[in-house]
Amino acid sequence: MTPRARLAWFVLLVAGPAFVVFGELGFWLNGIAPRETFPLDLGVSSLAIASGLVLWRLRPENRTGLLLGVAGILWTIGGIRAYRNAWAFGVGQCFDGSQDLVLAHLLIAYPSGRLGHRSLRVLVTAGYGLFVVGVLETITMDLPRRVNAFAVWHAPALHGTLSTIGSVGAGMYATTGIAIIGRRWLRAGYSRRRVLGPVLLAALFFALAVAVDEVVQAIVGSEPGIVFFPPLVARLLIPVAFLFGLARSRLDRLVVGDLVLELDASGAGTMQAALARALHDPGLQVGYRLDDGDEFVDSEGEPLVLPVEDADHAITYVGRGDAQLAAIVHERALLEQPSLIEAVSAAVGLALDNERLHAQLRNQLQVLRASRARLVRTADSERRRLERDLHDGAQQRLLALGLALNMLRARVEDAESAQLLAEAEEELATAVSELRELARGIHPAILTDQGLAAAARTLASRSAVPVEVVVNGGRFPPAVETAGYYVIAEALANVMRYAHAGRARIEIREAAGLALIEVSDDGVGGADSRRGTGLAGLADRVGALDGRLVVESAAGTGTTVRAEIPCA
Amino acid sequence: MRVALADDSLLVREGLKRVLTDAGIEVCAEASDAAELAEAVDRHLPDVVIADIRMPPTFTDEGIRAAHTIIARHPRVAVLVLSQYVDADYALALLEDDDGARGYLLKDRVLRIADLTDALARLERGETVVDPELVDQLLRRARVASPLDGLTDRERHVLSLMAEGLTDRGIAERLWLSPKTVETHVRHVLQKLGLPEDHTRNRRVQAVLAYLQR
Numbered sequence: 001m002t003p004r005a006r007l008a009w010f011v012l013l014v015a016g017p018a019f020v021v022f023g024e025l026g027f028w029l030n031g032i033a034p035r036e037t038f039p040l041d042l043g044v045s046s047l048a049i050a051s052g053l054v055l056w057r058l059r060p061e062n063r064t065g066l067l068l069g070v071a072g073i074l075w076t077i078g079g080i081r082a083y084r085n086a087w088a089f090g091v092g093q094c095f096d097g098s099q100d101l102v103l104a105h106l107l108i109a110y111p112s113g114r115l116g117h118r119s120l121r122v123l124v125t126a127g128y129g130l131f132v133v134g135v136l137e138t139i140t141m142d143l144p145r146r147v148n149a150f151a152v153w154h155a156p157a158l159h160g161t162l163s164t165i166g167s168v169g170a171g172m173y174a175t176t177g178i179a180i181i182g183r184r185w186l187r188a189g190y191s192r193r194r195v196l197g198p199v200l201l202a203a204l205f206f207a208l209a210v211a212v213d214e215v216v217q218a219i220v221g222s223e224p225g226i227v228f229f230p231p232l233v234a235r236l237l238i239p240v241a242f243l244f245g246l247a248r249s250r251l252d253r254l255v256v257g258d259l260v261l262e263l264d265a266s267g268a269g270t271m272q273a274a275l276a277r278a279l280h281d282p283g284l285q286v287g288y289r290l291d292d293g294d295e296f297v298d299s300e301g302e303p304l305v306l307p308v309e310d311a312d313h314a315i316t317y318v319g320r321g322d323a324q325l326a327a328i329v330h331e332r333a334l335l336e337q338p339s340l341i342e343a344v345s346a347a348v349g350l351a352l353d354n355e356r357l358h359a360q361l362r363n364q365l366q367v368l369r370a371s372r373a374r375l376v377r378t379a380d381s382e383r384r385r386l387e388r389d390l391h392d393g394a395q396q397r398l399l400a401l402g403l404a405l406n407m408l409r410a411r412v413e414d415a416e417s418a419q420l421l422a423e424a425e426e427e428l429a430t431a432v433s434e435l436r437e438l439a440r441g442i443h444p445a446i447l448t449d450q451g452l453a454a455a456a457r458t459l460a461s462r463s464a465v466p467v468e469v470v471v472n473g474g475r476f477p478p479a480v481e482t483a484g485y486y487v488i489a490e491a492l493a494n495v496m497r498y499a500h501a502g503r504a505r506i507e508i509r510e511a512a513g514l515a516l517i518e519v520s521d522d523g524v525g526g527a528d529s530r531r532g533t534g535l536a537g538l539a540d541r542v543g544a545l546d547g548r549l550v551v552e553s554a555a556g557t558g559t560t561v562r563a564e565i566p567c568a
Numbered sequence: 569m570r571v572a573l574a575d576d577s578l579l580v581r582e583g584l585k586r587v588l589t590d591a592g593i594e595v596c597a598e599a600s601d602a603a604e605l606a607e608a609v610d611r612h613l614p615d616v617v618i619a620d621i622r623m624p625p626t627f628t629d630e631g632i633r634a635a636h637t638i639i640a641r642h643p644r645v646a647v648l649v650l651s652q653y654v655d656a657d658y659a660l661a662l663l664e665d666d667d668g669a670r671g672y673l674l675k676d677r678v679l680r681i682a683d684l685t686d687a688l689a690r691l692e693r694g695e696t697v698v699d700p701e702l703v704d705q706l707l708r709r710a711r712v713a714s715p716l717d718g719l720t721d722r723e724r725h726v727l728s729l730m731a732e733g734l735t736d737r738g739i740a741e742r743l744w745l746s747p748k749t750v751e752t753h754v755r756h757v758l759q760k761l762g763l764p765e766d767h768t769r770n771r772r773v774q775a776v777l778a779y780l781q782r
Contacts, residue, residue, distance in 0.1 A: 388627060391652050395675075396577040402679040403583030410590055425679060432676045436652055446655045449628045454657040457781060461656070461705060466712040503712050 005060075009053060015073070022076075040232045041075060047239035048072030048099075055242060063113035067106035068239065074099035075235075090150035093138040094131075100170075100210065101127050103238060104177055107203040111196055111336050120180075127173050133166045171214035177207035188333065194280045196333060198248075202241035206234035252280070252340050271348065271355045272299060275328065278344055285329040288356040290363060296327055299355060301362025318345040318352060325356050369546070373479075376544040380443075380482050387443040395435050402428045444485065452481040452517075456488050456506050463492050465504050465521070472509035476567045483541050483565060484508065484517040487549070490534050491519035491561040499523025499559055513568035514547075520560040527553035527561075535561070569692055572597040572614040574605040574634070575650075576623050584618070584678055591685050600624070602634040609638050609645060616691050620675070621651040621658065632662050639668035646691035650675040654702050656781045663696065663774045670770065671697030671733070696733030696773045703731040706780035715761050723760070726753040731776045 021042070049072035056065030077095040105124045108115065115121045138150045140159040145151050181203045188196060209230035276284040287296030287304040298304045306327055307313055314332040317324045334341060402425060409421040439445075447455040453471040460467035475481065488506055495504045501523030509516050527535070538561075539549040547565030571593055575581045578600070585595045597608035601624045609617060617638060621631035635647035646669035649662055659672040669691045677683050677699065687697045707728055711717075719727065722743075729739045740750040758765050763775050 391622065392577070392627065395652065396580050399675065399678060400577070400579035400583045403580070403587050406679065406681060407583075407586055407590060429676055429679045432679070436654075436674075436676070439652070445628070445653055446657060450655070450657045450661070454655065457657065458655045461709045461781065464710055466710040468712075 009057075013049065013053060040236060044232075044236045044239065045072045045075035047236070047243070048075065051239040051242045051246070054246065058246075059113075061113075062111075064106055064110060067102055067109070067113070068242065071099040071102040071106065072239075074102060086146055086149035089148050090138055093141070093148065094135045094150065097134065097170075098131050100235075101131055103206065103235070104173060107199070107206070107238070108177065108180060110199055110203070111333075123173075123176060126169075130166060130169050130173065133162055133169065137162045137166060167214050167217060171211055171218075174207045174211035174214065178204060178211065181207065190280065190282055190331070196245075196336070198241040198244045199238070202234070202237040206231070206238060209234040252278075252337070271351060275344065275348065279330060279334055279340065281330045281334060283331065286355075287327040287329065288359040289324055289326060290360055297359050297363045299359050299362075301359050301364070301366050303363075316341050316345070318348070326352050369544070372540070373544045376483075376541055377479060380479070383443040384448065387439045387445065390435060390439040390442070391445075395432060395439070398428060398432050398435065402432070447481055447485050448478065451475045452484050453508060455481075455485050456508060459485075459488055459492055460506060463504070464496055465492075465499075465501050467492065468503070468505045470505065470507045470509075472507075476510070476515045476565075479545055480515050480547075480565050480567045483545055483547070484515060484563060486541060487517050487538050487561065487563045488519055490538050491559075494527060494534065494559070494561075495519070495521045495523065498527065499525075501558065510567065513566060515565045515567040516562065517565070518560060518562040520558060522558045524555065525553045525557050525559050526555040527551060527559045538563070569616065569688060570594045570596045570612070570614045571688065572599065572605065572608050572612060572617045574599040574602070574608075574617065574623065574631075575620040576600045577620075580620075580678075587678070587681055588685075591681060593685065593688065602630045602637075605634055606637060606641075609642060613642065614645060616646045616648060616688050618648045618650060618688075621649050621653070629658065629661065632658065635662055635670060636665065639665070639670070643668055646694070647671070648673060648687060648691055648697065650678065651699075654699075654705055656702060656706055656777055659698055659702060660774060660777055660781070663698075663770045663777070666770050668770075669694045669696065672702070673697065673699045674701055690733070690738065695735055695738065696770050698731055698733045698773060698777065700728070700732050703728050703777075703780070706731065706777065709780070718760050719757065723753055723757050726750065727757050727761075727776065730754065730757070731773060731780060733773045 049069050052065045052067070052069030052072055054065070055062070055068060059065065074095055077092055077098075104127055105115075106113070108120055108124055115124055135150075137159060138148065140153050140155045140162060141148055141151045142154065142156045142159060143151050181200055184196075185193070185200050185204070188200075193200075213231045272284065272286040275286060276282055285298070285304070287298060287306055289296055296304045296306055306315055307329060309315055309332075312332055313329060314335050316328045316330065316334075317326070318328060319325045328341075328345075330341075405421055405425050405428065409418050409425070412418050412421065444455050444458070446458055452475070453469070456471070457469050460469050476484065492504065492506075495501050499521045501521035504519060504521040507516070507518045507520075535549070535551060542549045542563045542565055545565050547563055550562045550564065551559070552562075553559040571588060573581055573584060573588075573595055575584070581598055581600070585598065588595055596614050597612045599605035599608050602619075605617065605619060608614075617635075619631040619634050621629055623630040623634075631649040631651070635649055638645055638647055648671035650673055651658055652675050654674065662670050662672050671687055671691050673684070673687055677687070690697055707716075707724070716724070716727075725743065726739055729742060734742065736750045736754060737747055739745070739754075740747045743750070745753075755765060761779055763779060
């Protein structure tokens with residue numbers, strides 16, 4: 001704190017209340033009954049100056065504290081009118097009510113302390129215009145100059161007009177204030193309301209009270225605040241609201257201690273919820289930075305694109321030393337409490353690093369899973385391509401060759417040659433049919449053309465063990481059908497090889513977003529997914545689609561192989 | 569007999585054309601995909617269309633879809649689909665509607681030209697044709713306690729010929745039996761399997777195939 005600031009502190013802190021007391025003393029010394037508003041005035045100005053100074057101290061760059069302090073000082077000036085001094089009266093009269101203008105300014109500028117928008121600057125400037133109106137009222141006042149040193153221009157009519165302008169202006173100003181602050185309240189998010197709420201509510205009450213007071217004055221024609229009490233109370237509420245807000249943010253920082261305990265007790269993945277509670281921002285998101293690069297992921301390891309900072313959202317980066325470990329996306333209002341965020345960041349440091357490593361691990365797992373799925377997809381599409389090439393390339397050529405041999409045989413007259421050609425044709429026919437079976441083994445066209453149910457029926461019809469096929473539901477995504485097909489094919493092959501089964505059953509159905517593909521038999525059981533590569537390979541294939549392969553095969557109870565694959 | 573050929577492989581198309589011509593069948597039009605085929609059929613009105621099941625653009629079951637389109641426009645034109653697949657579902661998809669003469673043969677059948685010309689002749693007479701290998705596979709299928717077990721060998725044979733699409737008369741010729749005897753066998757088979765008896769043409773074949781596929 002600079003020496004100048006310290007001096008200002010001192011002056012304000014001492015001068016404010018002293019001035020109020022001094023003003024009141026004026027009445028008392030002159031044998032005038034004390035103002036009924038004295039205790040309120042004393043309280044209001046002291047509170048306003050004190051809380052203004054505390055705010056200023058905490059946030060020197062924010063003008064709110066300064067303005068609050070100035071309002072507190074201005075409050076006290078009205079009191080010096082009682083000193084039976086024409087100059088004191090004039091000054092007091094000029095500044096009477098000016099504290100409300102400063103209060104209006106600071107409330108409209110709250111919480112940043114700056115009047116962001118041009119229209120707000122115009123409004124507040126016009127508000128200060130009311131001070132000029134007050135000065136002109138003092139100058140044109142119908143009082144002798146020995147009472148009011150400023151009464152240099154005797155113009156009762158003009159005074160009346162100015163007084164009306166002042167009242168109407170104040171009423172309009174208050175009404176506009178209600179609209180602005182009301183809107184701000186409605187648009188504030190949860191944590192913003194929590195932070196700004198007390199002051200906004202006090203401001204709303206204040207503006208409402210002033211507006212009503214002006215109406216009452218217009219009807220009753222009395223001095224401000226004398227008939228209608230609420231404006232005085234409202235003014236008192238404003239510094240109280242500021243102090244309340246300060247106290248609450250101190251309390252919030254105490255909650256940070258609980259946060260550390262909470263994070264210690266709970267497992268990974270709860271950081272975001274804990275932070276949301278501690279910072280009172282239910283929409284809060286935590287992004288963890290991956291070791292390599294600038295990408296962020298959530299606690300599940302899913303890539304997280306940080307939103308652009310805007311009027312509602314801000315991002316706070318948390319780290320250790322120079323390393324940014326995480327980004328907290330929160331409501332902008334939390335920036336009003338930088339110390340809270342700092343405390344939270346410090347408290348969660350270690351837990352955050354753990355959580356980040358956890359998120360990073362999950363992310364790597366996901367990347368791996370995706371790459372496995374891609375590999376399977378690539379392999380499948382390669383198989384499809386190979387099957388196509390066999391059908392549309394090699395097989396067609398063999399058929400053309402066979403047709404040519406056939407024609408040739410019709411043309412040769414030598415019986416022995418014709419016999420040889422006939423044998424060649426037989427060989428060729430066998431080759432074509434073997435090629436057909438080979439192509440089917442690589443990828444059955446019926447699977448893509450007619451679906452898993454049809455392909456399963458064909459598999460069943462080729463099985464040496466009787467197979468019942470039960471199908472419920474329509475087609476699944478191609479990858480699911482392909483995986484299901486290989487599950488059925490491999491399971492049926494196992495039934496024939498090991499199960500000594502009398503019958504088997506294929507069931508294909510959909511339940512709760514899962515494709516359920518099940519092959520069961522009544523054989524000897526005892527199958528083990530670790531034995532041989534068949535079932536293990538199937539488990540990999542099903543796993544690549546985030547599904548799982550269940551093998552139930554207790555000895556003597558038959559074997560059930562079931563793939564559960566998400567298909568929604 | 570006038571035939572239109574559709575196959576995206578020029579080699580196969582040319583080979584087939586020559587073999588058919590040698591066998592005394594006139595190839596009046598050729599096409600390399602379903603759209604060309606439809607146009608050729610409109611123009612030449614052949615007796616039978618021979619179409620590969622896989623044609624551009626997707627190389628899946630264009631042949632079957634082309635058959636439905638052609639028969640819808642020209643009910644008197646028969647369609648023979650040559651397929652690489654021994655799957656009853658494809659044959660059943662081809663036989664879906666009752667009208668028109670349709671045939672489903674494995675493509676290797678073109679290497680046994682007599683089988684092919686026989687199928688063409690049957691189709692020209694309005695019969696249905698299903699590849700014996702497909703029927704054979706369905707009949708060989710492992711079953712638990714099926715009504716098929718209650719069929720005599722003769723009835724079984726009749727059943728397979730029914731599945732191939734033969735008429736009662738065709739079966740009689742093949743088995744050297746009187747049509748009346750065949751009729752009796754057919755009735756017994758249908759009764760034993762619980763299939764309705766009023767089946768005609770495609771529908772009888774379809775019902776038998778579907779039964780065998782179960």
